[in-house]
Amino acid sequence: METNNNIDRLLDMLDHPERYSEQEIMDTVNRDDETREFYRSLTQAARARRSQRSLSQPVDEDKAWEQFEQTHLTAQKHERLWLRVAATVLGVLMMSGIAWATVYTVRHLTATDTSKQKTEKVANTSQTEAEAGTNLGVADSSAVEDEAPVVFDNTPLEQMLDEIAAYYGMTVEFQNDDARNLRFHFVWNKGDGLEKVLEDMSHFESVSIEQTGNRLIVQ
Amino acid sequence: MNDKSILEGLFRQHYGKMIHLARTLLHDDAEAQDVVQDVFARLLENRYQMTGNKTEAYLMSAVRNGCINHIRKMQLRERFKHLHPLDEVNDSRPIEEVLAELDRINAIVDGQIEEPQRTIFRLRFDEELTFQEIATRLDMSVGAVYKYLRQCINRIKSLI
Numbered sequence: 001m002e003t004n005n006n007i008d009r010l011l012d013m014l015d016h017p018e019r020y021s022e023q024e025i026m027d028t029v030n031r032d033d034e035t036r037e038f039y040r041s042l043t044q045a046a047r048a049r050r051s052q053r054s055l056s057q058p059v060d061e062d063k064a065w066e067q068f069e070q071t072h073l074t075a076q077k078h079e080r081l082w083l084r085v086a087a088t089v090l091g092v093l094m095m096s097g098i099a100w101a102t103v104y105t106v107r108h109l110t111a112t113d114t115s116k117q118k119t120e121k122v123a124n125t126s127q128t129e130a131e132a133g134t135n136l137g138v139a140d141s142s143a144v145e146d147e148a149p150v151v152f153d154n155t156p157l158e159q160m161l162d163e164i165a166a167y168y169g170m171t172v173e174f175q176n177d178d179a180r181n182l183r184f185h186f187v188w189n190k191g192d193g194l195e196k197v198l199e200d201m202s203h204f205e206s207v208s209i210e211q212t213g214n215r216l217i218v219q
Numbered sequence: 220m221n222d223k224s225i226l227e228g229l230f231r232q233h234y235g236k237m238i239h240l241a242r243t244l245l246h247d248d249a250e251a252q253d254v255v256q257d258v259f260a261r262l263l264e265n266r267y268q269m270t271g272n273k274t275e276a277y278l279m280s281a282v283r284n285g286c287i288n289h290i291r292k293m294q295l296r297e298r299f300k301h302l303h304p305l306d307e308v309n310d311s312r313p314i315e316e317v318l319a320e321l322d323r324i325n326a327i328v329d330g331q332i333e334e335p336q337r338t339i340f341r342l343r344f345d346e347e348l349t350f351q352e353i354a355t356r357l358d359m360s361v362g363a364v365y366k367y368l369r370q371c372i373n374r375i376k377s378l379i
Contacts, residue, residue, distance in 0.1 A: 008365045014300065015349045022295045029305060039305070041372045046302035047243050048324035049344040054242035059235045064252065065227060072260050073223060154249065177294050183249070 003034045010035060150188045157182045157207065157218070165216050168194045174218045179207045230259055233275060237282045240314065243321065244286035246301040254285040279314050320379070327378050328371075336371035339364055 010028050013020050020028075029039045152160045158172075158180040165172045167190065174180055184204055188197060194211065201209055208219050234255065241251035258281040290303045298305055310317060328340055335357060342353045350368075354361045 004369065007369055008362070011350055011365050011368065012361075014302075015351055017296045017300045025295065025299050026305065029299075037376075038369075038372060041376055043302050043304055044321065044324060045328075045340070045344050045372065045375070046246075048321040048328075050246065051239070051243040051318065051321045052325050053345070054239050057242070059238055061231050061234045064234055064238070064256070065230050067252075068230065068256050068259055071256070072263055156253075177292070178297070180292065181250070 003032055006031050006035050007038050010039065150190065152184065152186045152188065154183045154185060156180065157184060157204075160184065160186060160188075161209070161216060161218070164188060164197060168197075170194070170211070170214050170216050172216050172218065176207065176219050179218050182207060226259065226263060229262075229274065229278075233278050236275070237278055240279060240282050240318070241286055243318070244283065245289060246303075250289060251286075254282060254289060257285055258282055283314060323379055324375055327375050331378060332371055332374060335359075336367045336374070339367045340371050343368065 006028060013025055013028060017025065028035070030036055150163075158174070161172045164170075182204075186201065186204075192200075198209055198211060198216075210217050210219070237255045237258065238251060241254045242248060245251045245254065258278060261281070290298060293303065295305065328337060332340065338357070339353055342348045342356065343350070348356070350361055350364050354364045357364070
């Protein structure tokens with residue numbers, strides 16, 4: 001009976017994990033062997049159903065390979081990549097209502113007017129973006145010529161900051177671990193000073209990034 | 220045949236199984252895709268040092284390890300909320316065996332669990348409703364939902 005009460009408490013915690021401390025969650029799960037085993041069975045049940053859902057979901061190898069190619073195999077394709085970056089930036093600008101932007105003004109605009117682009121914050125919408133034809137998936141700065149903007153598309157914050165920090169000779173410290181995997185859309189103009197980049201990033205929801213000495217601290 | 224086409228061949232041949240494993244172990248599709256892409260990125264860095272006929276086993280273990288690392292980085296509350304293992308338990312069983320057990324669980328749920336336990340199980344794990352939402356939908360108390368789910372899980376355990 002006591003174990004059943006403990007399991008019921010565990011089930012209540014699953015509906016409201018934010019109401020309990022980490023210690024309370026661990027204590028409840030590990031209170032006795034039966035509860036621990038019950039939690040393990042829940043883990044298996046969740047995996048079983050995710051597995052079943054996964055099988056009914058289509059697998060698009062072509063799209064996945066294309067994405068991999070763009071991210072990891074584009075070192076010898078500066079020209080093509082630059083065109084894609086330009087097209088994406090143009091797309092973003094047009095979405096922002098600047099329909100008059102033309103290809104030859106893109107380079108100038110990206111250097112002077114990033115405020116239009118930074119409003120395009122996207123979290124976890126890679127699929128929608130892919131459908132809209134804007135999923136570039138470029139996070140590899142070495143693939144882009146030095147002055148060209150780097151487009152982070154639905155990219156985890158940790159990955160994005162590691163790259164930006166390295167460029168400005170900074171280290172990154174996450175005080176908020178949850179922030180590591182938050183995904184954002186961000187256009188980074190390498191010509192901008194760090195201060196400007198941080199200012200642009202200050203519009204990200206749910207995180208704040210501050211510079212202290214040569215460290216970038218994420219809260 | 221150059222390096223790129225070898226890699227592309229491997230990618231196209233194994234991607235389906237790899238993404239399935241990652242989707243099973245993680246709850247977020249985008250993260251599952253990242254894990255699989257990372258495996259191939261590492262393969263690229265090491266210039267395809269693959270050993271003969273063990274290719275698939277190597278790639279699948281790499282996906283499993285990538286997922287375990289990913290879960291390890293999550294905060295405890297996040298792991299708990301999505302029903303990931305909380306302890307560093309290394310499941311050393313072969314991956315096919317782990318996946319086969321999940322198939323058995325699905326077969327039991329769909330064929331040998333009675334109502335309303337089965338509906339409750341499906342609403343929780345397929346539709347990912349909260350227990351409170353399930354109680355409202357089925358017009359019963361939350362306590363009753365807990366009881367039926369406990370019965371359902373114990374039954375699965377006894378049949379597996």
